Amino acid sequence: MLRAWDTNFQPAFTTGRPVYVQISELLANEIRRGRLLPGTALPGTRELAKQLGVNRKTAVLAYDELLAQGWLESQHTRGTFVSSRLPESTPTAFAPATDRPGETPGFKWQDPFEPELPGAAVPGALIFNDGTPDARLAPIATLASAYRRVLQGRGRRNQLGYDSPLGSLPLREALSRMLNQDRGLSTTPDGICLTRGTQMALYLTAHLLIKPGDVVAVENPGYPPAWQTFRLLGAELAPVPVDAEGLCVDDLEQLCRSRPVRALYLTPHHQFPTTVTLKAARRVQLLALAARYGLAIIEDDYDHEFHYDYQPLLPLASADPHGVVIYISSLSKLIAPALRVGYVTGPAAFVEALGRLRALIDRQGDTVLEQAVAELIEEGEIKRHARRAHAEYHTRRDTLAQILRQLPGNQLDFVLPAGGMALWVKFQDGVDLERVAEELAQRKVIITPGSRYYLAPPATNALRMGYAALTPQELTQGVEQLGAVLRHYRR
Ligand SMILES: Cc1ncc(COP(=O)(O)O)c(C=O)c1O
The missing domain is CATH 3.90.1150.10 (Aspartate Aminotransferase, domain 1)
Structure with a gap:
C-alpha cells in the first residue's frame, strides 16, 4: 500500500468563498507546481479532513471537484491519486524566485518595434515638439457635462450597449455635416468609420491596403509613426522629396513608372514636418496620377482648422472623382490628443471593410465620449x-x-x-x-x-x-x- 501524502500545511481559509473550493484550489496548485507528482497517493477524506481541521463532507466535496476537473483519479478500493495522465513537472521551490517573474517570455514572439515607446509628457518641461494643441484651452467643462449627461442617460442619447463598429451614429452624422459644409467633402454617416485617433485609422487603413512587399510612397521628410505602421505590415517605403510647393509629384510619377506603388501617405494641408501646403496644380496632377496607376492616396488632414493667412485649400478628398483618396483626420489637434477620436472616410465598400476589421481589435469606440462630442459639435461648441x-x-x-x-x-x-x-x-x-x-x-x-x-x-x-x-x-x-x-x- 502506498503511503498517502501528508498535506503538511495549515491553510488560512478566507471568508466569502466555500472552504471546499479553497481546498481544491490549494491542491490543484500543489499539483501544478510539481510538489504533488502524477500517481501520488492522497489521504482518504477522513484523514484529509482531520489534517486540515474541516469536516469530512468538505473534504469529500474538494476531492469531487478535483476529480471532475481531472486533477485526481480514484482507483477502486486503492484510494485517491494525483492523475497519472498529467504531464510530469519539475518541483519549484516555495521561496520566491530571485529574478522578477514574468520578465523574460517563456515563448517565441516577435518585436518589430522601435526601441522606445512614443514619448509621454515631461512634467514641468517646455515642449516644442511636433505641434500639439494647448489642451489648457480645450472646452473641458462643457465636454465633461455632456459626458455626464450621456452617461447618466439624461441627454437625448443614452445608448450604453453595443453599437456599430463604425462608431456612434450621432457623431458620424455630426462629422458628416461638418466635413461636407466646412471641408467640401460629400460624405454620408455610413461612409465614415470612427477610430481612436489618426494612428488607429492609419493602422486599419494600412491593414486593408498593404501586403508584404508592397511599395508605399511617403513624403521625405515625413511622419515616422505612419511609416512604422506600413513597415509592420511588410511594406517597402519609397521616399518622395518635398519642396516649397509640397510633395514633388514628378518624382512620384517616376517612381510609379518604374515599379507598382500600392499607396501614398501624405499630409498636403500643412506638410509634416516642413509645414508647406501642397499647391493646387500639384493636387490636380496627383489625383490624375493616382487614378492612372491605381494608387491609393492616404490623406492625413491632422490640423485642418488652423490656417491663418488665406482661405485654406480644401482637402484632396473634396476633389476626388476617381475614388482614390482615403481621408483621415482626428480631434487630437482640434481639441486634445487624449480624446482619441479620429475618423476615416473614403469609398463606401472600403469604409465598410474598415468597420469589420475594427470590430476585431476594438469592438467599438468609446461611445459615451463619441455621443458627448456629437453634442458639442451640434451645439456649436467645437466651432x-x-x-x-x-x-x-x-x-x-x-x-x-x-x-x-x-x-x-x-x-x-x-x-x-x-x-x-x-x-x-x-x-x-x-x-x-x-x-x-x-x-x-x-x-x-x-x-x-x-x-x-x-x-x-x-x-x-x-x-x-x-x-x-x-x-x-x-x-x-x-x-x-x-x-x-x-x-x-x-x-
Ligand atoms: C502628421 C500627424 N498626423 C496625425 C497626428 C495625430 O495623431 P492622433 O490623431 O493619433 O493623435 C499627428 C500628431 O502629432 C501628426 O503629427
Whole structure:
C-alpha cells in the first residue's frame, strides 16, 4: 500500500468563498507546481479532513471537484491519486524566485518595434515638439457635462450597449455635416468609420491596403509613426522629396513608372514636418496620377482648422472623382490628443471593410465620449473653441517667429507657414542640432532634431518647433534657452 501524502500545511481559509473550493484550489496548485507528482497517493477524506481541521463532507466535496476537473483519479478500493495522465513537472521551490517573474517570455514572439515607446509628457518641461494643441484651452467643462449627461442617460442619447463598429451614429452624422459644409467633402454617416485617433485609422487603413512587399510612397521628410505602421505590415517605403510647393509629384510619377506603388501617405494641408501646403496644380496632377496607376492616396488632414493667412485649400478628398483618396483626420489637434477620436472616410465598400476589421481589435469606440462630442459639435461648441484656439495659435505663431528673428547670430532661418501649429526652422550647417536638443533637454526644453523625420539622407539641418501648446511667455522662455545654447556655436 502506498503511503498517502501528508498535506503538511495549515491553510488560512478566507471568508466569502466555500472552504471546499479553497481546498481544491490549494491542491490543484500543489499539483501544478510539481510538489504533488502524477500517481501520488492522497489521504482518504477522513484523514484529509482531520489534517486540515474541516469536516469530512468538505473534504469529500474538494476531492469531487478535483476529480471532475481531472486533477485526481480514484482507483477502486486503492484510494485517491494525483492523475497519472498529467504531464510530469519539475518541483519549484516555495521561496520566491530571485529574478522578477514574468520578465523574460517563456515563448517565441516577435518585436518589430522601435526601441522606445512614443514619448509621454515631461512634467514641468517646455515642449516644442511636433505641434500639439494647448489642451489648457480645450472646452473641458462643457465636454465633461455632456459626458455626464450621456452617461447618466439624461441627454437625448443614452445608448450604453453595443453599437456599430463604425462608431456612434450621432457623431458620424455630426462629422458628416461638418466635413461636407466646412471641408467640401460629400460624405454620408455610413461612409465614415470612427477610430481612436489618426494612428488607429492609419493602422486599419494600412491593414486593408498593404501586403508584404508592397511599395508605399511617403513624403521625405515625413511622419515616422505612419511609416512604422506600413513597415509592420511588410511594406517597402519609397521616399518622395518635398519642396516649397509640397510633395514633388514628378518624382512620384517616376517612381510609379518604374515599379507598382500600392499607396501614398501624405499630409498636403500643412506638410509634416516642413509645414508647406501642397499647391493646387500639384493636387490636380496627383489625383490624375493616382487614378492612372491605381494608387491609393492616404490623406492625413491632422490640423485642418488652423490656417491663418488665406482661405485654406480644401482637402484632396473634396476633389476626388476617381475614388482614390482615403481621408483621415482626428480631434487630437482640434481639441486634445487624449480624446482619441479620429475618423476615416473614403469609398463606401472600403469604409465598410474598415468597420469589420475594427470590430476585431476594438469592438467599438468609446461611445459615451463619441455621443458627448456629437453634442458639442451640434451645439456649436467645437466651432467656438476652434475660433478661440485659431486666434490664440495665430498670435503664438507670430510671437515665436518674432522672437526667433530677434536671436543674434543669423544661425537660423524659416519661412513663416500659412498655418498649422509649428515652424520648420533651418539652421546653419555648423550647428549640431543633436547636441542642441540634448543641452536644451537638460534645461527642460524639449525639441526633436529634424533629422528624425527623414527616411533617407540628406537631412536638412532643421528643427520642427511647435508653438501652439505654449503661451507667448513660455515661447519666450524656451527661445531664451535656445539662444543661450546657440551662443556656444558663435564663440
Ligand atoms: C502628421 C500627424 N498626423 C496625425 C497626428 C495625430 O495623431 P492622433 O490623431 O493619433 O493623435 C499627428 C500628431 O502629432 C501628426 O503629427
